[in-house]
Amino acid sequence: MDKARLIVADSETCADMLYACGFHAPDNFIYFAVDDDEYIVVSRLELSRAKNECHNHVQVLDIDSFFADKDEKRDMKALLLKITSQNPDYSWEVPQDFPLVYADFLRGNGVILNCCDDKFFPGRIEKNEAEVDHIKEAMVKTEMSMARAHQILSESEIQGDLTLIWNGATLTSEIIRAEIEVALVRVGAVPFATIVACGKHSAEPHNSGSGSIYANQPIVVDIFPKVSATGYWGDMTRTFVKGKAPDVVKKAYDAVKDARNKAKAYLKAGVTGTEAHAIAFDSLEQSGFKTGQENGIYHGFIHGLGHGVGLDIHEAPRVSPMNKSELNVGNVITVEPGLYYPEWGGIRLEDIGVIRDGLFDCFN
Amino acid sequence: MDKARLIVADSETCADMLYACGFHAPDNFIYFAVDDDEYIVVSRLELSRAKNECHNHVQVLDIDSFFADKDEKRDMKALLLKITSQNPDYSWEVPQDFPLVYADFLRGNGVILNCCDDKFFPGRIEKNEAEVDHIKEAMVKTEMSMARAHQILSESEIQGDLTLIWNGATLTSEIIRAEIEVALVRVGAVPFATIVACGKHSAEPHNSGSGSIYANQPIVVDIFPKVSATGYWGDMTRTFVKGKAPDVVKKAYDAVKDARNKAKAYLKAGVTGTEAHAIAFDSLEQSGFKTGQENGIYHGFIHGLGHGVGLDIHEAPRVSPMNKSELNVGNVITVEPGLYYPEWGGIRLEDIGVIRDGLFDCFN
Numbered sequence: 001m002d003k004a005r006l007i008v009a010d011s012e013t014c015a016d017m018l019y020a021c022g023f024h025a026p027d028n029f030i031y032f033a034v035d036d037d038e039y040i041v042v043s044r045l046e047l048s049r050a051k052n053e054c055h056n057h058v059q060v061l062d063i064d065s066f067f068a069d070k071d072e073k074r075d076m077k078a079l080l081l082k083i084t085s086q087n088p089d090y091s092w093e094v095p096q097d098f099p100l101v102y103a104d105f106l107r108g109n110g111v112i113l114n115c116c117d118d119k120f121f122p123g124r125i126e127k128n129e130a131e132v133d134h135i136k137e138a139m140v141k142t143e144m145s146m147a148r149a150h151q152i153l154s155e156s157e158i159q160g161d162l163t164l165i166w167n168g169a170t171l172t173s174e175i176i177r178a179e180i181e182v183a184l185v186r187v188g189a190v191p192f193a194t195i196v197a198c199g200k201h202s203a204e205p206h207n208s209g210s211g212s213i214y215a216n217q218p219i220v221v222d223i224f225p226k227v228s229a230t231g232y233w234g235d236m237t238r239t240f241v242k243g244k245a246p247d248v249v250k251k252a253y254d255a256v257k258d259a260r261n262k263a264k265a266y267l268k269a270g271v272t273g274t275e276a277h278a279i280a281f282d283s284l285e286q287s288g289f290k291t292g293q294e295n296g297i298y299h300g301f302i303h304g305l306g307h308g309v310g311l312d313i314h315e316a317p318r319v320s321p322m323n324k325s326e327l328n329v330g331n332v333i334t335v336e337p338g339l340y341y342p343e344w345g346g347i348r349l350e351d352i353g354v355i356r357d358g359l360f361d362c363f364n
Numbered sequence: 365m366d367k368a369r370l371i372v373a374d375s376e377t378c379a380d381m382l383y384a385c386g387f388h389a390p391d392n393f394i395y396f397a398v399d400d401d402e403y404i405v406v407s408r409l410e411l412s413r414a415k416n417e418c419h420n421h422v423q424v425l426d427i428d429s430f431f432a433d434k435d436e437k438r439d440m441k442a443l444l445l446k447i448t449s450q451n452p453d454y455s456w457e458v459p460q461d462f463p464l465v466y467a468d469f470l471r472g473n474g475v476i477l478n479c480c481d482d483k484f485f486p487g488r489i490e491k492n493e494a495e496v497d498h499i500k501e502a503m504v505k506t507e508m509s510m511a512r513a514h515q516i517l518s519e520s521e522i523q524g525d526l527t528l529i530w531n532g533a534t535l536t537s538e539i540i541r542a543e544i545e546v547a548l549v550r551v552g553a554v555p556f557a558t559i560v561a562c563g564k565h566s567a568e569p570h571n572s573g574s575g576s577i578y579a580n581q582p583i584v585v586d587i588f589p590k591v592s593a594t595g596y597w598g599d600m601t602r603t604f605v606k607g608k609a610p611d612v613v614k615k616a617y618d619a620v621k622d623a624r625n626k627a628k629a630y631l632k633a634g635v636t637g638t639e640a641h642a643i644a645f646d647s648l649e650q651s652g653f654k655t656g657q658e659n660g661i662y663h664g665f666i667h668g669l670g671h672g673v674g675l676d677i678h679e680a681p682r683v684s685p686m687n688k689s690e691l692n693v694g695n696v697i698t699v700e701p702g703l704y705y706p707e708w709g710g711i712r713l714e715d716i717g718v719i720r721d722g723l724f725d726c727f728n
Contacts, residue, residue, distance in 0.1 A: 012556070013377040024557065025570065027678055044662040048706070049568040062660070075686065096465035100479045103464045115464045178550045185545035185555065188538065192376070192554060193388070193592060204413040206389065208592075228557060228572075296426070298408040314391055322439065342412070 001112065004090035006083075007031040007120070008076065008102055011231075015311035016095050016120050018231045023054035028076065031058075034087050041066070041079065077105050084111045095120035125308065125316050126330030131232065132354050135309060135332050138189065138227045138234030139352060139363045145183040146236055149176050149196070149221050153242050158215040164242060173198060173209035180223055189225035189234070192313075196221050202239075202346040205303055205338060215243030218253075218345045224313050233313045235334050236364065237350035252339045252347045255287035259337040260349050263305060267335070267360035273323030277305040280337040289339050299341045306334040309352060331355040335362075365476065368454035370447075371395040371484070372440065372466055375595075379675035380459050380484050382595050387418035392440065395422075398451050405430070405443065441469050448475045459484035489672065489680050490694030495596065496718050499673060499696055502553065502591045502598030503716060503727045509547040510600055513540050513560070513585050517606050522579040528606060537562060537573035544587055553589035553598070556677075560585050566603075566709040569667055569702060579607030582617075582709045588677050597677045599698050600728065601714030616703045616711045619651035623701040624713050627669060631699070631724035637687030641669040644701040653703050663705045670698040673716060695719040699726075 011018040012026050020031045021040045030041040038058045042050045050060045066082040067074050080102055084092065091112035094103065098115065106113050119125060127135070152175075156166040164171040173196040181191040197209030199217040213219060222237040239256075241249060259280040266279045281291070284301050291300025304320025309332050317323055319333050327333070336350030353362035375381040376390050384395045385404050394405040402422045406414045414424045430446040431438050444466055448456065455476035458467065462479065470477050483489060491499070520528040520535050528535040537560040545555040561573030563581040577583060586601040603620075605613060623644040630643045645655070648665050655664025668684025673696050681687055683697050691697070700714030717726035 026557070043667075044657075045569050045667040048661050049571050094464060096463055098464040099460055100458060100462040100464050100467045101460035103467070104479050115468050174552070178552075181549035182546045185549055186542045188542075190554070190556060191549065193390070205409050207413055293408075297412050303407075303409040 001091045002035070002089060004087055004092050005033040005120075006080075006092045006094050006098075006113075008080070008099060009097075014097070015124070015231070015315065018311050019121050019124055021054045021058045023050050023058075024231065025050070030076075030079065030083065032083055034090060041083070077102065080106060081109060084109075093120075119316065124310060126328055127310060127332050127354065128330070131310065132330075132332065134227065134230045134232035135234065135352070135354075136363050137230070138225065138232050139236065141184060141187045141189045141227065142223050142225060142234035142236045143364060144187070145180045145189075145191075145223055145225070146221065146238055148179050148183045149223075150238075150240065152176055152179055153213075153219070153240050156213075156242060158243055162215045162243070163212045164215060171213045172211055173201070173213060174211075176213065176221070177209070180221070184223075184225045188228050190228055191223070191225045194221075194223050195237075197346070199345050200342065203299075203340045203342050203344075205340060205346065205348065213242070216241065216246060218245070218249050218347055220346055220348050222348065222350065226313070231311050233309050233311075235309050235313060235350060235352055237336055237338075237348045239347045239349060246344065248341075248344055249347070251287070252289060252341075255284055255289050256337050256339055256347045256349050258287060259283040259301075260335055260351065263335050263337065264351065264353075264360050264362060267327065267333075267355065268358050269329045269355050270326050272326050273304075273317060273319045274321050276327070276335075277320050280305045280335075284337065284339060297342055300339060301337060302340055303338065306336050306350075308333055327355045329355055329357055335360070365455045366399070366453060368451055368456050369397040369484075370444075370456045370458050370462075370477075372444070372463060373461075378461070379488070379595070379679065382675055383485050383488055385418045385422045387414050387422075388595065389414070394440075394443065394447065396447055398454060405447070441466065444470060445473060448473075457484075483680065488674060490692055491674060491696050491718065492694070495674065496694075496696065498591065498594045498596035499598065499716070499718075500727050501594070502589065502596050503600065505548060505551045505553045505591065506587050506589060506598035506600045507728055508551070509544045509553075509555075509587055509589070510585065510602055512543050512547045513587075514602075514604065516540055516543055517577075517583070517604050520577075520606065522607055526579045526607070527576045528579060535577045536575055537565070537577060538575075540577065540585070541573070544585070548587075548589045552592050554592055555587070555589045558585075558587050559601075561710075563709050564706065566711075567663075567704045567706050569704060569710065569712065577606070580605065580610060582609070582613050582711055584710055584712050586712065586714065590677070595675050597673050597675075599673050599677060599714060599716055601700055601702075601712045603711045603713060610708065612705075612708055613711070615651070616653060616705075619648055619653050620701050620703055620711045620713050622651060623647040623665075624699055624715065627699050627701065628715065628717075628724050628726060631691065631697075631719065632722050633693045633719050634690050636690050637668075637681060637683045638685050640691070640699075641684050644669045644699075648701065648703060661706055664703060665701060666704055667702065670700050670714075672697055691719045693719055693721055699724070 009017040156164040176196045201207045202220040219240045224235040263280045306319035308315040338348035340346040373381040520530040540560045565571045566584040583604045588599040627644040670683035672679040702712035704710040
């Protein structure tokens with residue numbers, strides 16, 4: 001039996017769908033491939049835009065063209081049945097996140113449908129130069145917004161209670177986040193839950209931060225926007241201190257920087273995610289920063305060293321103990337060791353780059 | 365066999381997950397419910413934040429607590445097998461968009477897993493007053509950013525070639541979009557693909573718009589941000605003309621306004637989506653605006669009258685010919701008739717409100 005391929009998803013949140021057709025749409029639609037022909041099937045609402053925007057090698061079909069009878073029920077299930085019935089000699093391969101409701105329905109109607117063993121588009125993990133350029137473009141925007149955060153902290157003044165004054169008001173996480181995101185939307189990038197976490201908030205890697213920013217405490221700024229026009233993401237983290245860093249913070253910062261630099265120097269095609277993570281982990285331990293837990297709260301280096309970035313913000317390959325396979329040329333990954341301690345906060349430094357033949361080609 | 369319930373998703377893009385636990389997280393995690401107990405299972409990276417942020421009635425479990433053996437493989441499949449094995453006397457109900465890869469895996473290991481017939485959380489469709497307030501809050505932010513677009517158009521000046529000058533430069537879709545999104549991010553709302561579509565671009569309902577804005581042509585502005593803190597969305601569309609509207613545009617605008625007002629007056633609990641759509645459709649036809657197609661391009665009123673809004677931007681109930689069921693008290697829906705003609709562009713007016721016992725309680 002020949003293999004056909006099928007996706008049901010929107011292309012705003014499903015990177016495979018955007019990769020397949022290049023057409024940005026907020027609601028579920030269908031992509032399918034039979035032999036060498038690729039199609040998307042869209043509603044009349046999207047038809048003309050889809051024809052203009054989708055990849056040249058993908059043909060755009062009108063949902064209405066599948067339903068001769070005006071009064072026929074025309075929901076997603078009915079449409080999927082039409083498409084699979086018109087191609088009866090094929091089994092259908094679908095992505096791992098294919099919605100169960102449609103899989104059960106099609107199988108119940110005798111369609112042979114198989115879930116992909118691994119990635120639906122293995123090519124996504126190894127970026128071509130055009131994709132590398134899209135991610136570099138995202139990083140230029142990201143760095144520009146990081147510079148804005150730096151500028152605000154530089155301009156701010158420390159008060160007697162160690163809060164900061166900027167632009168006539170007490171400086172907060174919310175104000176810095178808004179200024180970062182203003183810089184991003186002005187250049188066509190969509191910001192998501194930008195992290196500006198001060199002091200104890202920074203001890204939780206994904207705490208967005210809220211309230212006053214204080215002098216002499218770490219301020220973790222993690223910015224990860226999506227460029228609207230291309231769908232590719234940037235991702236960058238810096239840690240600042242306004243005023244004077246306490247000794248432990250300074251020591252932790254130096255340890256993280258050292259771990260990051262060692263990992264970057266070690267990375268190249270052929271290194272596994274596990275190995276790269278271990279370089280950073282061991283470096284942090286050697287600097288005196290242990291990982292463990294106390295009363296159910298973890299401290300130290302409590303996440304993986306990095307992750308792939310592309311049309312998803314977190315995608316393969318992971319750079320962590322979970323990934324025992326080798327990194328390959330074209331993998332775009334973050335390198336972001338961090339240290340987190342409930343007593344004083346966190347430090348994280350995150351760069352991004354592409355794996356080349358004997359090196360890690362860092363974008364920033 | 366008793367029923368347990370299970371979700372595997374992130375809560376940034378999966379509204380069911382956010383509804384279930386109230387915890388915002390960008391990566392896949394697990395929610396499950398056994399008898400009256402509800403749990404989420406998260407990694408050490410998220411553990412302390414999850415404990416602080418998730419609903420009181422949901423208990424937070426540590427992934428590591430499921431794996432006694434340090435060297436045991438600990439991916440999502442292994443974790444799901446642990447959870448289902450610890451509750452052997454249950455069948456598992458999952459949402460319609462449950463990832464096929466985990467369904468096939470669990471079933472292959474003897475777990476009884478059933479896809480939900482309809483909504484996983486039927487309560488999501490009928491908003492309580494706290495949810496209504498969250499959506500009203502989103503609409504206040506949305507309206508404020510719409511006022512910014514209006515202000516820019518008012519301040520702009522028409523040039524001899526019918527382009528507009530604002531703030532010393534030629535006014536474009538990109539500039540107005542950036543100004544709208546700046547206003548949104550300053551108040552903690554995330555903008556997505558905001559539409560500022562002029563002239564022929566506005567003939568495609570989801571065309572974001574690009575390039576110069578022109579006098580005497582329709583400018584469709586559709587703004588739909590998500591409030592970061594709550595996850596609830598706003599949605600609003602207005603159509604502007606700078607200068608003088610051509611007769612057909614003026615007539616179409618009046619027809620759409622009339623259709624919107626008739627639909628809003630007609631809407632109440634007990635009306636079906638089909639009926640509400642027909643009120644607007646018939647009104648537009650009576651005003652002389654026909655729906656049809658020419659050379660494969662559709663024109664007229666080419667989408668549904670509206671859609672539910674909540675933790676998803678497009679959710680149940682649809683207000684369209686596809687939905688033959690009755691609207692109920694607590695449904696928050698948009699009312700957004702539109703007219704689209706490739707020759708001159710489009711008009712869309714979109715309000716949002718909640719279905720009450722006897723009326724449509726519009727928020728704007």
